[in-house]
Amino acid sequence: MGDLLLDTFSDAAYVSPIQTEPTIMPANKLTKKKTETDLEAAIRGTVMRVFPWLDPAHVKHQVKFSFTFGRSRIDVDNTDSYDKQARSDIILEKGGVPLAVLELKREGNALSTEDEAQGLSYARVLDPMAPIVIVTNGNQTRIFDSYTGKRLGADTLTETQFVATINAAARLAAGNLKQAIQTLMGNEPAIWRQAVEQLSDATIEDLTATSDNPGLPFTKDFLIQREATEEAIDLLEDGKRLILIEGPPLIGKSNILRDLAGRTRKADRFATLLIEVGRSGIVQAVADGLANQLNWPVTKEEARAWLMQLSQGDQHLHLVLALDGIDPRNKRAVAEIEDLSSSRFGVGLRVVVAFDDSAVHRILESKGGRDQSQIGRRAARIAVDRMSDAEFRAAVNMMSDMRIWLMHGALSARELRFPWALRMRAWSVMQNAKFGDPNWGASLAPLIGLEMIAHARKAFPGQELRHQFHEIAMAVLDDARSRKRPIALVLQSMGVFMVRKKKLTTRLTNATIKSLVKDGYLKPAMQPSGEPVLIVRLPELLASELAALIAHELTQSELLDPVTAAEWLTSASSNLPLGDIVAAQAILDAASSGFGLSLDLVLALAEERPTLQTVQPGARFATYHPGIGLVDFTVTEDGSLLVEANGRHSRIELDPEETPGEMYHDFHSWMILSHLAMVPSVARIDGADQRIDTAILLEVASAPVVLRSVGPELQFNAVRVHDVPGEGSIVCHREGIVEPITFALYEYFHREFRVATDWIDEACRRDSLALMARIQIALLYLADIGDGDRSEFAREMLNGPIAAAFKALPELHPERG
Template sequence: MHVQQLTHLPTESDLEARIQGTIARIFPWIGSNSLRHQLRFSIKFGRANVMIDGRNASSAEARLDILVSDGETPLAILELKREGARLSDADEQQGLSYARLLQPSPPLVIVTNGDDTRLLASHNGAPLDSGIFGSEQLKNLISAASTVATGDLRRAVDTLLGQGGRLWVNAIRIATESMVADMCGAWNDYLQPFVRDFLIPRKATQEVLSNLRRKSGPRVTIIDGPPLAGKSSVIREVAELAARSDDLCVLLMETDQEGEGVFQRLANLFSVELGWPATSDDIRAWLRGASVREVGPRLVVAIDGSNVVGEQVRRDIEELISDQFGSELQILLGLDDSFTGSVMFNETRRKRTRIGRNAAVVTVGILDDDEFKSACQALAQLNMRFMPGAESSGEYRSPWLLRAIAAGVSIDPEISEDMVVALPPLLGLDLIANARHHFSDDDLRSGYRKLARCILMDAKDMSRPAHLALESMMIYVVRTATTKAEFDHGEIRAMRNAGVVRKTIHASGEDVIIARLPEAMAAELASTLAKELAGRVKSNIAKAAKWFLRTSARLPLGDVVAAQAVIDAAQLLEGIPLAFLNELLKDCPRQEKVSPGTRAAMYWPSIGTVSLRFNKDGSVVASAPGCMPLELDISPDERDEMSMQIGGQGWLVLSHLAGLQLLAVGDDGRFVGSATPALLLEIGSCPVPLRRPSVLEADHGSWTHHVPDQGKVVCHRSGIIEPITLALLNAIVQMDQQEADEWIANMMQRESFPLLARTDIALRQITRFADRERASWAHRVLDSNVKPAISRVFGAAHAH
């Protein structure tokens, strides 16, 4: 019978026999019962522990990496090569590198192919005579192994990072993971870019990954977008997804120090994270080798930070994408949109730079509908759920605001882990209250208060470029030239180093400063406004109100900031004059038809300034910088109905105040009663939707009803999208049942359909989120009072 050998590779038993035989030959005086060996062990790369799988780490060289120990004491690194394979210096260097990075370090390195065996002292690499090697010599080597020179450690890391296996991949991924961990904090660690265990999936991430994986794709991928849009989070998501793949390895670095280039920053990073005291030239050589590897994942150097466009960084990136480096090295940049053009084009903007010729741009803007749903799902995992209406809140599409809202909830001592928290459907005064609670640092508040005065100065300047003025209504941005009135250069630099402001160049060409903690900025603006308001109302209440409304309307979150400023001013004055509130009531919103020839402008976060021209022939033309003018597709009926909302800032501010307990005091100082019920009735009767303008309106709008002679009201299917409706909900919940019944009766007697519709929405939410007793009461009021009244307007067949 013919027997064919099917197994040509060594079996597990064959390998075990070879390992045991080698160990017994080198250490004959040590009992076999105490000796053990392992194919998996970890070595120390700086702050990182990297796991070595000895069976796979050197498979390309037909070599097994094995740690031999006497009990718990490491004795040797055994480099076991295939029988008949030639021993090389590379085998020795690998074994020495492992030994020097192990803690504690084994004193001996053994390299063998079965016939030829080499013994090396791990602390200095000196060869030993295996024929006379004994226990006394081993004892001396154990003592010497603890004194490995820095140069030898450096060579050890250099050797292991440069080999063709996956060890360098594991080391780089651990370094990036450590970097991300350093950038993470708790919800209320506002100076940390990320929240631990919370990340919103972004569509831009998949586009970036697609670019990085393309064989003949761009060498550079730029993630651009407005400040606080989440560019750094996209880089984090790319790194985390790449770590689970076989084809990409991301090396993350920050460039916050001026004058420091990519190579030097990576040298510093490798020194801290991997224990490799490399020079910038060492890094340059290592990257050059990584860029031409034929096996293993593609290396992506991801660069984030405030100095991404520094001169030295830019020069280093241009070198990295030159012919000196191969295509297996990719660059990923996070850039504010105002910088992208200067990186992509030369000063004349007529010619692309080397980066521009080799780059693709992926834009990150506000969260779209799918991304917002993902954010809601991520928050739901933490037992936080938005009330209906949040999907229509434009501010909630900004990632930083989601974090600010969730932070206020996550650290509330009255909320236990097993509770599900209902997040408000839109922004209110809680945002500023939480900011004042969390941001108690005196230096931060002092710096932001100065910055608040600069922002108010800038808001008065009508000579600012239109797109800068529009953008300043969305984010807290101020021209650097304006800050010179309050700051010296050293103070701004200190705030930049602390991470609370960011310096950039606006698309208008102006040098600007951006507040990186918008909620803290809103809090200080409210205080600053309050002080000036308190002084102005003493001289002329009407002029004070006009100034107050005009100024606050030009600020991001201006209605919330203004409402808080009224509260702060009331504390300074020991009450706010009713005449001032009456002036705010005069600023009611009104709809006016758009006249032919009208020109308007709006700011769109992902586009910039969009200009609108309403022509005499009824057409509407939109234009944006760098884009061809576009005639909007509007039907004749839509043209006839086109209108603009004029005014209303006063009522919007009062919307936020209406949910508070406002006490009316007579001229004699005696308490007259609560002004809250009357304010709810008045503001709640507004005949048009009363909310801050949102870019989402132009995107998908909201459900509304137009009732002849009554006005335009929000449908209950939209949820709570107006501050006054949220104020109604909060006020009704706080009333005792008798007060609530009286208010409902007054509401019904007013016979205002807008007020009825808003009350309907508030009561529907009370049935879902209030305690059982108040929810039952709300059900009863809806069935007996509100729904029948609504049916009389729409008809019984109409399901409102």
């Protein structure tokens, strides 16, 4: 580029040098507020001394200004610094163009090389660049050429010298820009804090779901607050330098890191840099982020040196590296965690890492497995599981503020304690065109049902993704049938969709699997046995494809026998997460494909009636508990339980008045029917179409046992019930709607209240306390929705036929009498 020639520099005009570097964006004027009188006087005196040929009235100054690193806008506010720090960074400009950067110190404060470096850095990141840097304390004045960094001899510039300084610069060297950014990013906490927080924002944006890519883990304007975040902040405040956040897949660990980045932003002590770590390692991920977001082209070694500098710098502000996506098999990343948390780095650097609990032991133990590793000795550990009652209530309140309401009973739904489930439901509402209307809201079921699959089929219409998930579904189903899987994997796979990698590679290429991992649809994990598995991060889409796959198999000749088909469906339901929903949808898919809804299949499922059986001494059973792993139970002669977990044995003594316990048997078929009953359906019987769903409602709602999925967590299995001799176990109405069959009743009454009276009369004639209790719960909540006709119908039924039917049945709440 040729020199820019200026004939004169008068009060009338100022022509800035042409810049060729595209990495700097214009500085923005943020204020024209006058500063204190002494600051004004110092600035005016400096201008008159350095630029005697300029009218000071024509020179403006900015104590608040901004500049841009790549895509990051950085604000600088020196409003109070002259009073509090006896120094101030000021932009002098003429005609709206930077004239000089003034590093102004109070009289009596010595000038330093740090002042010069900072002034040069500010000058070089402005666009157009300020050609001159002035460092002065009133008694001493040093003037520097911003382009070369060289000091100009005098403390006064003639107009000819100033023009010559501009014309001598052909262009700003990239090295000068890099050095300028490095100076500001290392020496100025107010600057690097903004930069890392905006880099975290960019990471969050990259991981936020859109209509084109709804599978990413974050949702805009939707973040569930977790107690683990507060615990992590407390540990940081206590000086912990390495914190591990551990939990099962899909439990919301990534969102905890996102929450941490947001909460530390509101405090003064910490600035969080959220990084998704790939195979290249932690420091390289930091370097890539700095280059992409700030246009600061640092090498891996320079990025590590920057982290080292910050770790030993300002002790009032600490950098927190929040790391996600680390594969515990990645030896480079594990070694970097050891390095970054070692004494080689200062206390100004903290590291918070999210890991799946099934694999975290690999980094906590030494190579021989007998002692703790360096990470194990240093790390503070935070266990994350399904949302606690307090967390769930807070999430429900947040959704309520968004006009998304969950019906009473949701507190007992174990599936809704997974953050992904609430996120999925909120996302489906937020995509509604009416969501922005402040007078519109949505009331959602208190449990997960077939609407999950309907949402998936609407939200993920892309054929390529559906095809890939169909192949994943085939691999998952193949894996579920395998008898060679470790028992721990079998039990864990009942709670979360996962597939062994070696099984999936028989269906999809490695390149496709890597692409699905990159796009957030699959997440690599490690079993305690060391076998690689892949967690499916879109359970709703996989459930949809599993239903389609099972529907196809239902039409095959070997499954046309209804008894065989019912047994096969029940087995599939018991071995898959959300299996009862998947199986119910499969029946509906088979019916809609031309196969038709088989009444014989429905009757075969109904024949497998659920029962409660007493657990006998000597009985053995096992479960997989997140954070613990495989847990074995043995019932002893005295009714106590022997428990074995991780090689340790213990005994649970039961109350002498308690029985050894009871367990549900053969309830999966009626769980399938519970969901099937939510959809109006007919079958051709003796040449006429007759409703099947209403018949299912009568039969299944009469079950004398609680019909809901159970798991290893007592808090979700336990609901208040009435144990009535001769009538069975009946859910108390105070629990809300906790059974799918009760919600099916609610849906039926809500949908067909104008014609439901005859059905209710038939139900009353059955003299079933369980049936009446479920109908009562459904009608109570229908009466409460505030819909005139529907609410009136519900009240009429409750006060009329339902009240009359209860008079002939055992009382559930005799204390009310």
